[in-house]
Amino acid sequence: xxxxxxxxxxxxxxxxxxxxxxxxxxxxxxxxxxxxxxxxxxxxxxxxxxxxxxxxxxxxxxxxxxxxxxxxxxxxxxxxxxxxxxxxxxxxxxxxxxxxxxxxxxxxxxxxxxxxxxxxxxxxxxxxxxxxxxxxxxxxxxxxxxxxxxxxxxxxxxxxxxxxxxxxxxxxxxxxxxxxxxxxxxxxxxxxxxxxxxxxxxxxxxxxxxxxxxxxxxxxxxxxxxxxxxxxxxxxxxxxxxxxxxxxxxxxxxxxxxxxxxxxxxxxxxxxxxxxxxxxxxxxxxxxxxxxxxxxxxxxxxxxxxxxxxxxxxxxxx
Amino acid sequence: xxxxxxxxxxxxxxxxxxxxxxxxxxxxxxxxxxxxxxxxxxxxxxxxxxxxxxxxxxxxxxxxxxxxxxxxxxxxxxxxxxxxxxxxxxxxxxxxxxxxxxxxxxxxxxxxxxxxxxxxxxxxxxxxxxxxxxxxxxxxxxxxxxxxxxxxxxxxxxxxxxxxxxxxxxxxxxxxxxxxxxxxxxxxxxxxxxxxxxxxxxxxxxxxxxxxxxxxxxxxxxxxxxxxxxxxxxxxxxxxxxxxxxxxxxxxxxxxxxxxxxxxxxxxxxxxxxxxxxxxxxxxxxxxxxxxxxxxxxxxxxxxxxxxxxxxxxxxxx
Numbered sequence: 001x002x003x004x005x006x007x008x009x010x011x012x013x014x015x016x017x018x019x020x021x022x023x024x025x026x027x028x029x030x031x032x033x034x035x036x037x038x039x040x041x042x043x044x045x046x047x048x049x050x051x052x053x054x055x056x057x058x059x060x061x062x063x064x065x066x067x068x069x070x071x072x073x074x075x076x077x078x079x080x081x082x083x084x085x086x087x088x089x090x091x092x093x094x095x096x097x098x099x100x101x102x103x104x105x106x107x108x109x110x111x112x113x114x115x116x117x118x119x120x121x122x123x124x125x126x127x128x129x130x131x132x133x134x135x136x137x138x139x140x141x142x143x144x145x146x147x148x149x150x151x152x153x154x155x156x157x158x159x160x161x162x163x164x165x166x167x168x169x170x171x172x173x174x175x176x177x178x179x180x181x182x183x184x185x186x187x188x189x190x191x192x193x194x195x196x197x198x199x200x201x202x203x204x205x206x207x208x209x210x211x212x213x214x215x216x217x218x219x220x221x222x223x224x225x226x227x228x229x230x231x232x233x234x235x236x237x238x239x240x241x242x243x244x245x246x247x248x249x250x251x252x253x254x255x256x257x258x259x260x261x262x263x264x265x266x267x268x269x270x271x272x273x274x275x276x277x278x279x280x281x282x283x284x285x286x287x288x289x290x291x292x293x294x295x296x297x298x299x300x301x302x303x304x305x306x307x308x309x310x311x312x313x314x315x316x317x318x
Numbered sequence: 319x320x321x322x323x324x325x326x327x328x329x330x331x332x333x334x335x336x337x338x339x340x341x342x343x344x345x346x347x348x349x350x351x352x353x354x355x356x357x358x359x360x361x362x363x364x365x366x367x368x369x370x371x372x373x374x375x376x377x378x379x380x381x382x383x384x385x386x387x388x389x390x391x392x393x394x395x396x397x398x399x400x401x402x403x404x405x406x407x408x409x410x411x412x413x414x415x416x417x418x419x420x421x422x423x424x425x426x427x428x429x430x431x432x433x434x435x436x437x438x439x440x441x442x443x444x445x446x447x448x449x450x451x452x453x454x455x456x457x458x459x460x461x462x463x464x465x466x467x468x469x470x471x472x473x474x475x476x477x478x479x480x481x482x483x484x485x486x487x488x489x490x491x492x493x494x495x496x497x498x499x500x501x502x503x504x505x506x507x508x509x510x511x512x513x514x515x516x517x518x519x520x521x522x523x524x525x526x527x528x529x530x531x532x533x534x535x536x537x538x539x540x541x542x543x544x545x546x547x548x549x550x551x552x553x554x555x556x557x558x559x560x561x562x563x564x565x566x567x568x569x570x571x572x573x574x575x576x577x578x579x580x581x582x583x584x585x586x587x588x589x590x591x592x593x594x595x596x597x598x599x600x601x602x603x604x605x606x607x608x609x610x611x612x613x614x615x616x617x618x619x620x621x622x623x624x625x626x627x628x629x630x631x632x633x634x635x636x
Contacts, residue, residue, distance in 0.1 A: 038621070269621055270624040275585075296576065301359035303355060306585075307591070
């Protein structure tokens with residue numbers, strides 16, 4: 001009976017159900033999930049990880065669907081991680097274009113998973129990294145991490161990628177502004193989706209203007225026009241993503257980039273754990289409630305309350 | 319000689335130079351700055367704090383300038399804190415509309431300060447809260463916290479406000495999408511700036527649609543059309559901001575909101591400190607470098623490395 005085999009073996013053999021179960025374990029912060037990642041970690045590092053970012057509605061999922069189709073035609077296996085932003089009033093899961101990925105639901109070579117932001121601080125980024133590692137261990141050739149590229153949590157997620165793709169639309173000016181203002185990091189490849197629009201040329205010019213302000217030298221950021229719905233421009237986009245990957249491998253920046261990301265990931269994991277432990281300890285802590293009360297009554301300032309809290313925590317640890 | 323008086327006295331008397339110096343102290347994380355906040359904290363809590371958020375280019379600064387003008391005409395003093403996103407390649411400070419605030423530079427009743435994101439994790443939000451408290455202590459009647467409303471850091475900043483104003487433009491669809499997807503929290507007041515645009519009515523309908531999905535009851539989020547450049551709609555906007563403030567005061571939610579924010583602020587300050595201490599200790603730590611190396615070589619997984627790091631830290635503390 002194959003299901004009697006350990007989860008790690010089945011995962012390493014590329015079993016889809018094992019992969020699904022493994023990701024649920026890390027998403028639920030189950031110790032078994034962490035143990036599993038620990039076990040299979042030596043087998044990771046082979047997948048090509050592409051982060052796809054852009055405003056909601058830019059057509060990221062459609063584009064991921066089109067890229068997945070071409071990768072499958074080339075005989076490669078694909079893993080997709082969609083990071084769904086949580087909603088304070090609809091509890092996520094309203095991005096209608098998610099549905100378009102269902103074209104691939106029956107294909108064994110495609111594994112699709114949505115990760116929901118449960119509002120855990122740092123938790124989603126943590127779980128996403130682990131899920132990506134599990135997909136990697138399960139032998140997926142290409143991993144697409146799809147997220148809205150706005151907040152720090154999303155930036156942390158995108159940092160797990162070897163290549164970052166920003167998807168823009170000729171209509172939405174906010175992203176360009178964000179790029180211009182430096183809120184959004186310069187991606188490796190830019191795709192203008194829904195390029196069948198009169199404002200596309202203007203947008204390309206605008207982007208070129210923004211990019212010209214960036215430090216020159218190194219990889220020249222390509223701007224690809226696509227119509228993901230009709231599959232246009234997608235092959236060219238994949239070529240550019242591959243070129244970027246080859247470029248950083250050749251220049252030695254891939255391992256440098258991964259080293260830097262790993263350093264940040266270890267730190268982020270450590271801080272997230274510290275924060276989680278602190279919060280769970282303080283949940284109904286009468287001493288903490290007293291501190292909040294005092295700060296509310298202006299008898300103690302917030303920074304002093306934080307310092308008092310830390311001092312107490314350190315004393316409790318020793 | 320007035321400058322011989324302690325900084326705290328001059329600050330509490332509303333001295334602008336004392337306020338500027340005090341904010342620099344907290345921005346530079348100078349212990350004197352923290353001591354000062356501690357000292358003047360009992361005198362805070364009187365200012366009306368409005369958070370202004372929206373995509374870059376939405377015209378937030380122009381709107382803040384127009385609101386400042388009306389507040390001054392009503393005899394109130396104003397403090398403005400502009401949170402400048404850092405840029406990876408231009409080091410912030412390219413938001414051209416910042417300049418428009420200079421109309422008020424010579425007015426003693428207006429104090430304007432830009433806070434730059436130095437990339438410190440959690441540091442900007444921390445410093446912004448302290449700066450707002452200092453403005454409050456210096457007797458500013460109205461404090462405007464202006465920031466781009468995209469990331470977690472900005473959300474943390476906006477959480478210091480009693481009333482949150484979201485500024486949108488008829489052109490930029492990204493913000494509406496972000497609101498729809500629940501990435502952006504529902505604000506207290508929405509202003510459509512540059513409302514002299516054929517798409518304004520469509521946008522109002524779209525926003526109403528999004529708001530109708532939110533839990534009903536409580537404060538009905540008003541949508542105000544404005545032309546900040548010409549000062550149109552600004553008086554109405556201020557009325558709505560005042561109404562919201564009166565509403566939460568009357569319903570008792572102001573103190574509840576402040577209590578909740580204080581709780582989060584104390585936690586965030588504690589975590590930011592922990593993180594900073596951890597990072598400074600690890601800067602050139604050979605043991606940490608070894609861990610990163612091992613993770614890079616796939617001999618150790620990131621989560622185990624983080625756990626090892628924490629265990630070592632706790633051992634060192636005790």
